[in-house]
Amino acid sequence: MNDVARLRLLRSAATSAPVDDLSAALVAAGRGDERAFGALYDLTVRTVFGIVRRVVRDPAMAEEITQEVYVELWKLAPRYDADKGSASGWIATIAHRRAVDRVRSEQSRRDREVADGRRAVPDFDIVSETVGDDLERERVRHALGLLSETQREAVTLAYYGGHTYREVAALLDVAEGTVKTRIRDGMIKMRDQLGVTP
Numbered sequence: 001m002n003d004v005a006r007l008r009l010l011r012s013a014a015t016s017a018p019v020d021d022l023s024a025a026l027v028a029a030g031r032g033d034e035r036a037f038g039a040l041y042d043l044t045v046r047t048v049f050g051i052v053r054r055v056v057r058d059p060a061m062a063e064e065i066t067q068e069v070y071v072e073l074w075k076l077a078p079r080y081d082a083d084k085g086s087a088s089g090w091i092a093t094i095a096h097r098r099a100v101d102r103v104r105s106e107q108s109r110r111d112r113e114v115a116d117g118r119r120a121v122p123d124f125d126i127v128s129e130t131v132g133d134d135l136e137r138e139r140v141r142h143a144l145g146l147l148s149e150t151q152r153e154a155v156t157l158a159y160y161g162g163h164t165y166r167e168v169a170a171l172l173d174v175a176e177g178t179v180k181t182r183i184r185d186g187m188i189k190m191r192d193q194l195g196v197t198p
Contacts, residue, residue: 022087023080030077037077041070047088048095051171055099055161065102069095086173093153096161096171143193151186154179 022043028036048069053062072094080090144152157168158179165183169176 022091023082026073026077026080026087026090027082029074030080037074040073044088044091045070048091051092051095051161052099054163055096056103061102062099065099066095069098072098089171089173092171096157100160139194140190143190146193147186147189151182151189154182155186155190158183 022040025036025040025043029040045066049062049066052065052069053059056062056065073091076094080087084090144155147155153172154168157163157171158165161168163171165176165179168183169179172179
C-alpha cells in the first residue's frame with residue numbers, strides 16, 4: 001500500500017470521539033494507533049493547511065503538500081518527544097518546513113528552466129550582481145545559523161514565512177511577548193554579525 005492510500009485509510013479510521021489532547025494523540029499515533037492518527041488529523045488539518053497555504057499560495061499545491069505533511073507525521077510520530085515541545089508546535093514546524101522545501105524546490109526548477117532557456121553569455125554586470133546577491137544570501141544564512149534554535153525558528157516564521165507575532169506565537173505555542181523577545185534578540189544578533197548599523 002502506498003503512502004497516499006495509507007493516508008486515506010487513516011483518515012477514514014478517525015473515530016467520532018475526538019482526542020482532545022494533541023500530545024496524547026501524537027504519542028498514540030507514534031505507537032501505530034491509526035484511530036488516534038485519524039483524530040490527530042481531524043484536530044489539526046485546518047491549521048496545517050493554513051500554514052502551508054500561507055507559504056505556497058497555490059491552493060492545489062497546498063492540498064498536495066498538506067497530504068505529504070500527514071504522511072511525514074505518520075512516519076515521524078514515534079520520534080515526537082513531549083518534553084522538547086508542544087505537539088502543535090512540532091506539527092506546525094513540520095508543515096512549515098515541508099512547505100518551504102517545496103517552494104525552494106519549485107524555485108530551483110524554475111531557475112533551471114530559465115537557465116536552460118538562456119543560451120547567450122550574460123553581461124558582466126549581471127554576473128557580478130548575481131555573485132553579490134549569492135554572497136549576501138550566504139552571509140544571512142551564516143548569521144541565521146548563529147542564532148539559538150528558538151530565535152532562528154521565530155525569525156524564520158516571521159520573516160520568511162510572513163507570519164505576524166501573534167501567528168508565530170500560536171504556531172510555537174508560546175506567549176506573544178516571548179516571540180517578540182526572541183525575534184528582537186535574534187535580529188540584533190544578526191545585525192551585529194552582518195555589520196549593519198541601526
